[in-house]
Amino acid sequence: MMRVAVALLLATSLFTAPLALTPAAAQQAAAAQSPSARLSSLFAASDADSLKRNPLNALFRGDTSRADQLGELITDAAWMAEKRAAEAELKALAGIDRAALTPDEQVSYDTFKWQRETDLAGYAPALLAATLPRPIDHFFGFHNFLAELQSGESVAPFKTLKDYEDALKRSDQFALLIDLAILRFRQGMVSGVVQPKLVVRNVVDQLNNLTAGGTDASIMMKPVQKFPEGFSAADQVRLKAAYTKMIGERVNPALLRLRDFLNNEYLPVARDSVGLAAMPGGPELYRYLVASTTTTDLTPDAIHNIGLSEVARILKGIDEVQAKVGFKGDRKAFFDYLRSDPRFKFASAQAMGDAFRATGTRIDKVVGNLFATLPKGGLEIRPVPPHREKTDAAGSYQNGTPDGSRPGVFYYNAYDLPSRSTTGVETLFLHEAVPGHHFQISLAQENEKLPAFQRFGGNTAFVEGWALYAESLGPELGMFTDPYQLMGRYNDEMLRAMRLVVDTGLHSKGWGRDQSIDYMLANSSMSRTDATIEVERYIAIPSQALAYKMGQLTIRRLRTKAEAALGPKFNIKGFHAQVLMTGALPLAVLEAKIDRWIAAGGPA
Template sequence: MNEFPKVSGLLLVVLLTVPVLTRTSPAQAPKPSFDARRLDAFYAAEWEYELEHHPELATYVGDTRFNDRLSDYSAEEQAREATHAAEQLRRLRAMSTNGLDNQETISREMMLRQLAASVESYRLKEWEMPVSQMNGVHLDLASMYSQMPFRTVRDYRNYISRLRQAPRVFAQETAVMRLGMRDHLMEPRYLLEKVAVQANDIAASTPDKSPFAMPLAQFPKEISPTDQAKIRTELLDVIRQDVLPAYARFAVFVRETYAPAGRTEPGIWALPNGEELYRNAIREHVQTTMDGDAIFAEGMREVKEIQKQMLALAETQGFHDLTSFNAHILTDPKLHATSAKQLMGLYRHYEDQSQAKLLEVVPVAPKLRLEVVPMDSFRAPTAVPADYSPGSIASGRPGRVNVNLYNPSSRLLLNVEAIAYHEGLPGHHLQFSVADGLKDLPAFRRFASYDAYSEGWALYAEQLGHELGFYQDPYSEYGRLENEMWRSIRLVVDTGVHQKHWTRQQMVDFFKQHTAMDDQNIQTEVDRYISWPGQALSYRLGQQKILDLRAKARARLGKRFDIRQFHACVLSLGPVPLDILDENVTRWIDEQARTH
């Protein structure tokens, strides 16, 4: 899983060149048509609008011009942006498309979809449910420091300016949440109670121990002691006078007013337009024509198939059924973490191991460091075992694998290796770094968010680790298979709760029946699916699309199939919907078949 700033609708890296995709040199390349240049200007103007209206996005991609601002979170701004998207959609549809090449056609199609999705999201009032235990301004502001540069006095001033706006942002978000109460668009009450605890824990911290003071831990040597003292005083004053009181007011509102109005059923079906919201969530996260019933059936089929593989491995360890093997795993202390230090060491070891063999699966590796760091403590209790925060070429910010160190002794070790490859290399870190470096593509494509593509690649990367000869410990291999099971179970429980009216306990029971996952992980997982409908479907369906395309390429090209060039093709498109990925990789396969 990866972390993104609030947006509508990555490590310095050498661009992953794809020799087989380089058709002409720059000197020989045909000039874009008039209509292509006009469309490029449209995309550039739309990207500028996005950056200006979402300063956090600008910071994320390395554009520092708006680092002293925060977004307008008001309902009025939501309406203005929806109106803007509708007008831009009308304009784009009317623009001529003569002379567009393949990449230019992809860009137009993706912009059309993004604008249409913005209009649809506003119509469905998804924006009236802006917070959960997984997402929301209360978490975004607290982790904002990790995205911002702190090299100059100006950088610190920008950060202080943003923090001064916290009261305004919370007031706007609270007003939007009241609209959600009015329209009965609410997360489940028990999850909103977790939001109140998160906000209150941050509000209760002292200014110097709060996450907002993190930039004071180490100043660049270029900033004088005098300026350091001024910055420290001013920043702590802002935290004390503006930020923490805003969090305290927000926590009271959520605990006493908002959470009590939350829905009682876990599934999104219980909302006034719940069925339509879920269909839209599937469309946004997976871009599939499959409906919920078909996805549920696919999940059940995959669960049975992976069970067979898991049982075969269990038998090599002397167990004749998965129930007894899973019980052994859950009770064997050697298979549980003993400390936070041990967890950090394992993740770092596996990232180093993957880095050493990365060029066996791609032509060029990312050059900027990949950091393995502890997850922010205010996120950890309700977060996944680890996640990824993309870096940025423009700002030089490294990519980060954030390791959850909350209650380490409750965490199993068997899936740590697979998660490391998923979040770091050859998973998210590789994919996002390559996308950031695709300078020939419009910026809106390089930084697009398509879960089925990015999470599908990351889950595919777990299997690549197996093909690279990793998972030498049979329990780590079992952990990889359990991760496959985990993602297949998601197809069942996500559609189960949001379409088939499953209870939360049914979700938990299904996990316990089919995995040896620790209870801490199961509890946070089911809550995540409840609060984030459809997102969990993207992993397995995206991975399956990549595997299907690889099988097609291998069958068509035979001995000429080159796994590095196949990966280069997939990654060189940048984040795209699955149907566009399918169409373009199939085109590449056809070209390879013709030219050899």
């Protein structure tokens, strides 16, 4: 009976009526259009339908028309709707003559085709069976994301009475989704598809942090602790009471139910192993994730070997820095010195933030030398929120809105401050902010000529590959003149190379957590805290970490190819425009585009 109840609840549409696909009449009307018009219509319809299914995506773009809804997220209805949409859109795309399109339209055609085919492959029953029963982890868990969404410090606005009422409705749905996550976990307890114990313990810690101190201390109460100007006293009293009731009687109890379930029932049956290879359906899932994340057909073994080669190359650069600064001792001693010497420590979290802001000021003065178009949207620099800093990366980026009304945010992590090194300031800013994620994401979403899926979508290999390539632009932007900042650059590039080795080691070669941490400590000056967070991240989100180095290697190879082919005609601003101004492309599509640009003589 429990299994039947779970199936019925998860298969039911939670918040909205099922969405119909494009009517036949509309399809017939589209068929009468030119190939270019039909392609544009398909992209527009796909985007509109996707936003209906996923209202949170609209909220990220600054559209609050359906801000009272979270969407289906983890129900069977959600997955079935996405699968039907991918099938219908690929069928429509196949009916459009690609040869009749312009070169830019062909780029869009190829990108859309790759993305929807990849999406559809992911809905295969065997892959869903290995995915759906694991709805939450400590890195991308919606328990954290939705709590932050309600905090007034994320993408959801709290400026009007409607904003506050919308958030109350979202909170009600949040609580329901938490209970549905428990049902998903129970499905895995039956099938044997369960999270590693390590991941479960980290999630339990996060749930403890979210609920510590009770209702008044919840980050979801922040919007009613300071209201915008113009709210009447009566509205403030009413809303504070409503939020207190919602968080205290609905949301926090749901979070605590999840915590107690994970601790008492799920943890005893969770996996001691950390890699996907030990889980039913895990090897097949990992192969799919590797292909979708890297946008290549490379095997885990091939990527592992590329990683080993890159590690060896970067170690030579590290040895050169060691010789330049005159450090006496072996490489291990040099790493220990960089980890422990007080000269490489921040005096305070404020000093850490100030260092990133000063770096940003320096880069802003010269970045126009490499880019013809700069983002219009602003950038803020903030510390990672306390409730997730223990398990968060050293830095991260949250995009702003296309119209610039909400700036992009670069988050730096000041957790365990003595473990953080000043040597990583320049390279981390280049990656997360300018000209890394902030440039790439902002330039795409501000480009209204692009179809929405190119403006707002993308793939990890391009997005993270660009950000890692952006780190390599440091010397051209006046960075890394301090040899210790150059060491920070090597250390960060080494991190991305080690990821190729460790992620594939964990999920296809039987590596363990401690073995992976030891490997990272032996080949870099990372602190144990950072290495632990990194390894536990790869355990939680297999394959994601492979994207950085694979994307960067491709972009750098394409630049080298263009420089050699074009010689004095090579234009760095033109090359960067070719890479950035059509959004995040699959790597094969990007390479074909750059080849055409080279063949045309590399115009600006």
